[in-house]
Structures are given as C-alpha cells and as structure tokens.
Amino acid sequence: MGIVPGERHKSGKYAMAMTTINEILDAAIAWIAGDPDPVTRKELQAVIDSGDFDDLADRMHGTLEFGTAGLRGIVGAGSNRMNRAVIIRATRGVADHVLAKNPGLVVVGRDARLSSPQFLEDTIAVLAAAGIPVRYFDAPVATPIVAYAARVLGAQAGIIITASHNPADYNGYKVYAPNAVQIVPPTDTEIAESIDRVGPAVEVPRHDDPFHAHGVGRISDDLLDRYLTDLEEVRGDAQAEQELRIVYTPMHGVGWRFFEEAMRRAGYRRVTPVPEQVEPDGRFPTTHFPNPEEPGALDLAIALAERTDADIILSNDPDADRLAVALPSDGTWIGLSGNQIGCLLADYVLEHWSEPDHRPMVIESIVSSPMLASIAQRHGAYFDQTLTGFKWIWNAALDLEAAGTGRFAFGYEEALGYSVGRAVRDKDGISAGVVFADLASACHAEGITVLDRLETLYRHHGLWVSTQKSIVRPGAEGIAEIDAAMALLEERVPDQLDGRTVLRATDFHVGADRRPRWLGATPLVALDLDGDARVLIRPSGTEPKLKIYIDLRAHLGPDDSVMDVEQDALETATRIAEAAAAFVGLT
Template identity: 65%
Template sequence: MSDPVTLARQWIEGDPDPVTRDELQALIDAGETAELAERMAGSLQFGTAGIRGRVEAGSNRMNRAVVIRTTAGLAAYLESQGSGLVVVGRDARLSSEAFMADTVAVLAAAGIPVRYVATPVPTPLIAYAALRMEARAAVVITASHNPPEDNGYKVYDANGAQIVPPADGDIAAAIAAIEAAAEVPRLEFPYVSDQVAEVEPDLFAAYLDDLAAARPASPPPGDLAITYTPMHGVGGRFVVEALARFGYHQVRPVAEQFDPDGRFPTVAFPNPEEQGALDLAKAQAERDGSDLIIANDPDTDRLAVSVPDPAGGWRPLSGNQVGVLLANYILTHTTEPRPIVINSIVSSPVLAAVAEHHGAGFAQTLTGFKWIWNAALELEAAGQGLFVFGYEEALGDSVSRQVRDKDGISAAVLFADLA
C-alpha cells in the first residue's frame, strides 16, 4: 500500500479544485503525515443515508473531487440500468451550491437529463419530486443534522426510496472504477444545457395538495399556538406555509433561527435532539404562551416536539413518543382495511402493541429509513396490506405515501392535528 504522502500527491494531480489541491499540498509541506493518513484512508462509503463527511481535501472527505467521482460512478451505474431522469437538490450548507453544480455538470455531460431546484430545499421535497416525475434517481446534497463542517450526498432509487443492496454496492463499484476527478467530463455551464431544467415551480403546491388528500379527517384546528424553529435549515417557509394551509395560523417562528444559514450560528450542533438546541424556542414559547414547540433538523426530514410540562417549563418528547403518538393517530383514522406500520430495530416495540390494538400489520427493519420504505414496498408487493406509517427513534417519521422517506413537513402538520 502506498504511503499517505504518495496517495496525497496522486490525489492532488487528479483534483480539479485549486483550493483543495493547495490545502493538501500545505499538509504535505508541513509534514502532517498523521493528518494525511486519515484524509487518504480510503474513501467515503454509502451508509444509512448516503455518504457524509467533513468538507476538506482528500479521498476520505467531502469535496468537489469526491462529488465529481461519486456522480460519475452514479452516472455509469444509471447508464448500465437504462438511465433516465435524475432530480437534484441541495440544502443551505456553505459547500452545497458548488457540490450541486458539479453533480448536475457531470450528469448532463453523461447525457442524463436533469431536473433541479435552484434554491435550498427540504430533502423530502426532492424525494417527492422524483416520485412525482417518475425519475430514475434523485440526488440531494445534504448532511442533514451533522455539524456545519460536514456535507453529504444522498441517493434515491427509481422506486422513490433510498438505495439499498445491491444498488448501493453496484454504485460504489462504479465509483471505484472512476479515474481522477479532473478527467471526468463536466459541462462548463450545466444550467444552460438542453439536458438540464428547473423543477416546475408548482412543486410545493402539488405536495400540499397530495398531503391534503392523504391527511386523516380531523376537526378544525382551533387556536393552537405553535412555536417553530427550522434550526437554521431550509424548512422555515415551507413548514409555516404547510401549517397555514391546514388552518394553523398562530405559528410563531424563532426569528434568530428562521433563515437558512449553513454556519448554524446559534447552536453548537444543529440537531434538535441535542442538549440546548431548543433553548431559544423554549424561551420564546414561554414568552408567547405557546401550546406546542415543533422543530426540524436542517434538511427538514426530522421532527422534534416539546410540550408544556405540568411542573413548569417544557418537556421534549422522544422520537419513540412522537412516533407512537403519530401511529396511534393515523391508525385511528385510516380507512385502509389492512394497514401496515413499520419501525426500526432500535425503536420502541410499543409500536407492535399499537398495531395489534388496531388490527394492523407490523414489521421491523434495520436502522435507516431506506430499509423501512423498501420493506414497505416489498410487503405491499406480497399482498400483505398498505403501508400507512413508519418511524425511527431518531425523530424520523413517514406519515404519508407521497414521500418514501422520513418527512418533517407532513409530520409537523399531523402532529399539530393530534395535539
């Protein structure tokens, strides 16, 4: 095996980005062998939600060279499967715009048609767009609730769910076969290519229409007062608009955290599960006399909830508590004769009891929503019933069939309904 300095020099030769070339060269010049060894220790691998890593130079980090090679491998895999449309979107992290541009440039140069959302957008809306447009795949540039120094690359398959074996292994093999990123064909101006166009502007309106059709019948929302924070992520205007569409007009956003900001300046860690992450929301809720606090993570696929504590202050609900409450609400109101609910093996077994109470089917999967939705599709194909709800203890919920992944927008609406 080559030593890390040799590997770093080889990577520099194939890196099209002068910024990361200089960064890696500076480490070589400074004799930072241990740091080089970590940065060149293989490559990022697809995990429970795509690839994620710190944005730095090197093969084992997130950077333009890694995104270019990953996309080239994905394009090669798609071409081997008959290709087709790819939908692309991004969050508001500082590197996401450049990474999305490289993704679109590589796909278009490979002759693959692309539809993209130009501005930062919730991950569930890209998953929804891909399903609605019958895309062959979708890519979202996001690191979800990871620290601000990170970014990621999430891939959805033709069935609308995240990739699972054998697709993830086949894509990884195709990536490994790609030579230097600098040699990968890319369009210089991808967004003016005939292969590339923006997603239609009615995307979110169509999403809300589909949610309205799927939403359980519920009484008028009344005057529920909600404090809401998108945690500096991309969900702000989308969640507020969704709640307003369904009658929740007393939504009071946390102003300091409402606009997308990839630096996440008011939190140490942009995850609503983390200690202190909801301090601003709790303080505002106390001032405003709110009935409920809801929060999303930065890419809006998770939902956190806090409720008033009879002893004073606010009590955060666990992901299991939110999931079980949503499950019971949906199963109480569903008209599906054979509903199915699913959670992961690290989530509460209480869901099985709720399912049994309602006469619903129940299954558990490995950790990750890619397993939950692919299992749901397999159960449906086997004639076992219709999937109506799934959740993970890490604040992920799937409350409607329009997004085959966790979705913090629709989950926020339905939790407000049951509150």
C-alpha cells in the same frame, strides 16, 4: 521542510514505516494532480508542507465509503473528505450505474450548507455531460421534497446534497433508487464499484454551463403545490385548532419555507418561528450540533415559547426530514422522545384510518419501541420491523403492498424520523409536524393535553421506556474492541442481566435466508429478558461506537404517577444497559 519519511513529526508520535509514509505522500500528490479545485489543491499541499503527517494520513486514509447512506464527511481536501473531486467522481459513478441499469431522469437538490451550491453544480455538470436528463431545485430544499419529486417525476435516481443534522463542517450526498427509496444492497455496492472505476476527477467530463445544458431543467414551484395537496389528503378530515399557539424552529435549515406554507394550508394561523434560527444558514451560528435531540438545541425555542405562552414546540432538523416535539408541563418544557412521538402519531393515524378496504400497515425500525406492536394490534393493523433506516422501512412497505398484505399508513424510527402516508418514501419532518399539530388540535377539542393522551396509551399498552448506552472506542484498537465484543456475543450470551433472565437471543448476523430482505444479515444481537424487557447490541455504522438499546415495559396502576413509574423504569433500563456493557467487557 514538509514531511520526510522516518522523521518525528509535529504530533510528537514516531512516524509510520517509510513505505506507509511514501504511499500516503504519493497518494496525496496524485490526488492533488487529479483535483479540479484550486482551493483544495492548495489546502492539501499546505498540509504536506506543514509536516503534519497525522492530518495528512487522516485526509488520505482511503476514500469516503459509499454505502446505503451515500457519502457523508468533513468538508476539506483529500480523498477522505467531502470536496468537489469526491462529488465529481461519485456522480460519474452514479451516472454510469444509471446508464447501465435504468437510463432516464435524475432529480437533484441541495440543502443550505456553504459547500452545497458548488456540489450541486458539479453534480449536474457531470450528469449533463453524461447525457442524462436532469431536473433540479434552484434553491435550498427539504430532503423529503426531493424524495417526493423523485417519485412523482418518475426519476431513475434522486440525489440530495445534505449532511442533515451534522455540524457545519460536514456535508453529504444521498442517493434514491428508481423506486424513490434510498438505495439498499446490492445497489450501494454496485455504485461504489462504479465509482472505483472512475479515474481522477479532473478527467471526468463536465458540462461547462450545466444549468443551461440540453436536458437540464429547473423544477417549478408547482411540484411543491402537488406535495402540499397530497399532504391534505393524508390529513383527511382533521380540523385545525386555529388558536393553537405553535413555536417552530428549522435549526438554521431549510424547513421554514415549506413548513409555513403547509401549516397555513392546514389552517394553523399562530405559528411563530424562532427568529434567530428561521433563515437557512449553513454556519449554524446558534448551535454547534443542529440536531433537535442534542441538549440545549431547543433552548431558543423554549425561551420564545415561554414569552408567547405557546402550546407546543415543533422543530425540524436542517434538512427537515426529522421532527422534534416539546410540550409544557408544570411550568417547564418536556421534550418527547422519538418513540413517544412515533407511538402517538401511529395511534392517531390508525384511529383516523379512512380506507376500510385496505388493512393499514405500520412499520418501525427494529431499535424502536415494541409498544408500536401493541398499538397496531389494538387497531387491527399489520405490524412489522426492519433494520435501521427508512430505506428498509419503505422497501418493506412496497414489498408488503405488492404481496397484498395491506396499505402503508405509518412508519417511524426512534431517531425522530416519521413517514405519514404514502406520498414520500422517506422520513418527512414537514408532514409529520402538520399531523402532530392535528393530533394536538384533537386533544384540545377533547379538553385534554397531548401528555394526557400519551398517558392513556400507557394505560392501554403499558408504560414503555427506552434508553441507549453508546460506548465510544476511537482508533484501530477501539474498532478491534468493538469487534471483539460482538464476536463474544456470537459465541455466548449472558444468562441474566440485572437479575432478569435472558429468555431468548437472536443473532442477526446469521439466518438471513430465513428472514425477509428488510431483516438481512447485520451485526446485531437481540436479547429478550423476562419482565417485558429487550436489549439490542450493535456497532454504529458511522462512528466508532458500540450501541446498546434497552426497551422495558412497566406496569402502570390506576393510582400510579406516570412520572414516578417512568423514572423507576428508566433507572432499571440503565442498570440493564450497564450490565450488558460489563458482559462484553466495555464499560
């Protein structure tokens, strides 16, 4: 009989107030009327007919919020899902913003998710109908290649349809600004307001033959050749160890086509892909969560590495903008953390810096390891930190370059994101993978392992360990708890955590006018502790979580075991995280 206001529904929960039910029902009916896709119209009507109010309320709980990361959500019917209607309205909003601010070319690409081809077509159809010239990739493409195309083609905007490493039922929509960097405020707000002014999707003009519309053209393979040529310049005089045995997995994503060619040109001949995961497949059949950081995600790669006696495992996430690394050690395989990879790459890039007339700059997100500052100092490089996200790392780089501070060499964030060189103004797992192979080759030539090189860094700069504690609090009550925890920290901070005195506290929610724009106002509190320890506490921007980051520097004596010191330091860091959680009342 469907949903009836005031009755008890399938979830077993009492219904919300009649006005709320009626509002959501009215919104759902209006959404169906404005949805050009018969599949999702039918899907949403079926939810109404089923009487499942909780499901309907979740699907119609506002609209997906457009922010600096664009859009990302579960694919399905309703305003709070990723679907054709949302894509069409979002693209019209982007089109209106481009026309008002910077009329010109838009570059568009997509990943290999099942809904991505249709979303790409709708995106181009809306842009073409708006009279905006478009260049598009006609096959699944890596996100960094789209960012590269936006830069070299002088695009006024870039759009990539991807949900990166999220599960199969997700998709997303990411936007690049005219500087070929992901959008930052106020552009995100301006586009969101532009989207809000768009009417129902069914009324948005779309070209009926978008791929053959005037001003629409396919991006040729020559662009990939340009990208690979630029990558060769980033590598400098690096010499590939041709016998280096590499196992690679793109996690069912788009990476192999690009990674294989990049490695071939670099001189690597023994790269073996994981056969079960090498072809793009938006269903991700061998892993529910195609994120190389997830436990078990590299199991197939490790099994293949053991069978082939590989020297190293390299992995991209499905849109190839992240890089994971695993190395053999005493009969097992060790996955390096994002901070370990970032510090190794930074040290290697700075060691091989070949522009004596320019001071190299290295930049990391604020939640990444403080060890990078020490590495930069040793090499005479400029060091800076930004808010999380490569949108800030690269905007900082461009601002600093314009100010004459130096030339960007390397940037990273602890979530497996790295940018080597200046070709791509975003994280790039392909170029990072090639350069890490070069690092491994250099180690082989010296007769050492990558882990030996990491130990050398530890002995120069101290053994830095990092850990995270994520506290999940779902629902409205959970969000209120997280808000209360941050409010408490704004009022007062602990005197000590796990016996370590809090020396200094920085509330990034205030004082933005005294900081550069890449360290703007944000809900983040930093605590500096004695004994070279740091605590960062912030709410997640995408999930109902409070995130606590701990970085701790341990002394490594001449005869100390790295493994033992690291384990002790991690245990200490974990206790500090627990103490921080207890202080804010979330355990």
